[in-house]
Amino acid sequence: MIHMHILSWVVAIILFFAAYFNFSEKQGATPYFKPIHMLLRVFMVLVLFSGLWLLIQEFSSGSQGGGHMLLTLKMVGGIASVALMETALIKRKKGQASHGILWATIIVIIITMLLGIILPWGPISQLFGM
Template sequence: MTTHLHITAWVIGIILFFVTYSMLKSGNPKAKMLHMITRLFYLLIFLTGGMLITDFGAYAVKMIVGIIVIAAMEMVLVRTKKRKSTSAMWILFIVALVFVVYLGLSLPQGLYFFK
């Protein structure tokens, strides 16, 4: 059950991230509200991920990379809001996201796509 909640929170969090990003780019005043909701999903992702840790080795690495993904998402949104360059944060987000998804699917609690 926790695994499904974690995956659902990740999917919704990433969708909210892209919607918030597009709203910030277009100057929509409701982007601030959606940004706060996105932050709430960051917390939900963090809490459900913490509940999934059973082995402190590889899961700790996945948790750290997952936190980097969330931090990169937040930095893209904040830097977009401030009209600063976001290219480095986008690269960090994409690389960390690919790595964390790979770890999530290859570790024992994953879906065994890479086994």
């Protein structure tokens, strides 16, 4: 399940930037904007469901490894990332200033990814056996 989660958010990030830059402020949307945006929404749902499934697995396993607070922060960061992605695209589509939201989205995505790396199922934790 963790592989599906990682693949889903990698594809979602790529689709977000593809959709964001397929909408010109002067000329409007390209013919590819709407299908990319719809596909991005599908991957956002996959990210949320696979993340929720991983969260349920971790909390139900009864492990005493701690990290539940970091896991909850990562969940909040993931939901915020998805919400900011959608908000940035909608603001861009409406012709409003969206560069600040774009940078906020990038920062929240990076923070969420860093939290995922240091969690018990993350690569750093598994590398050092934590």
